Amino acid sequence: MKGMSQIVKVIAELVKDFIILFGIYIILNGHLSPGGGFAGGVIIAASYILITLAFGRERAMKELSERGSHLLDNFGVLLFWAIAVLGWLIPGQAFFSNFIQRFAPGSPYNILTSGIILVCNIAIGIKVGASLFSVFTALAHFESPLKGDDEE
């Protein structure tokens, strides 16, 4: 997949790390302001999609390989699952209960508060970012049989 012109390449190189930083900010403040895991994950995936569009698929594969995104995807879900099952295993608490808040509550309006919600947001953010990136690279793989419109 061919990349874009030189201006786009320079700007994408500069901007991609700030997009990931913004995505991490939205994930971490998910319990205090709008956003949360899913929106932050989409923004992190958007940074890799920018790299794919500007430079071509091989450069994006160098940043995060297919195997790596697959592993991150599963790691995100297994982290979420492990936190929920940990709530089930602790005697006296139900499945998926907020056991961190009940045993070690933080102070309100802080980042380190509301126990399980922060960990679940991070897990969902990792999972959604890796998933959308792998969907996009899988779809970008099929570009040869389609008749291109402005590929020079």
Next chain:
Amino acid sequence: MIYSLCLVLFILGLYCVLTKKNLIKIIVGLVIMDNAVNLFFVLLGYRTNGTVPIITNDAEKSMIMQHSVDPIPQALVLTSIVISLGILALMVSLAIRLYEKYGTFDITKIRKLKG
């Protein structure tokens, strides 16, 4: 009035699914239908002169809890948007695979299935 506009959008999406022959237009119709139902669901939670249901550090808690809009439909619609994204990703990749196998996006020509 605005709820019936949401239902008009829903019927428009349903019309796209039913009558268009291109695969991509059918997928666009499905996305329009999903977004119309999500919009309808969020608009159900509106309260007149309501505020945002977020409790920040320097606001008065009781006023926010009495006058805010309903936050439950917003949480449900967030889940529904994620589901629509999953369906969209699956259907677009199915459409691309179908183009590889049949050579066309026209659904009247993709007819090898019997029954």
Next chain:
Amino acid sequence: MISIKFLPLFVIIPLGSAFILNIFERKVKLLTDLIASIATGALFVLSILMFGVKGNYYVGGWPSQFGITLVIDGLSSYMLVTINMIAFIAILFSINYMEKFTFKSRYYSLLFLMLAGMNGVSITGDIFNMYVFLEIAAIASYALVGYGGKAEELEASFKYAVMGTVSSTLILLGIALVYSQTSALNMAVIGRNINTSDSLSILALIFLFAGFGLKAAVVPFHAWKGTTAALSPKPAKRNIRASMLKLSEVFIFLPITAIFRAEV
């Protein structure tokens, strides 16, 4: 020894196995078969052991007006035994049959996701939770129908996906109207509070009936029933046809009778 405390295991085991199996690559065949058989065998045994238990389970410890309750009653017991038995037999068949397909671990993880979705629909007592689990099962089954990669299977999968998405959107519209009338999502609370002579409630009933009927291919909506049956790979065909359609046919009655108890 068996109590209501083991009820979330019906959702924990398939979800965990689906994503643990997804880590393995193409080469590790014996371990994936072993994990899949043990997981479905354990679920089948658990569903038989929990056959007589009736009760509620509050997810997260939240009381019933704030949180989701998991309910097991007579209908849920029968559905759980049926679904887990079919899944166990399908996994045993597909160990041998899927040898010629690539990426068997991904087939297993899709099957486990569908099993988690259907178990979740059987045990939940919250109407939006039922919609989410129904969507999980439906999307996994769209991917399973087109798993072989042949042209007819992909076409069947696309047509099934369009029908399923239209029906799910209609169900969501019905749920939105029910929420606007009762402002509760728990099925028991909705059944208590709903007023069935109100015209918006009747509209919600019509949308829910249309959505579930289209998914289950009952008589006014049965035109698409033949398309997916013929061409999915064999264990998936047994699992999908038997479980998904029967489940939708049974569960067309569950929200409607739970909610509109005065009328039906």
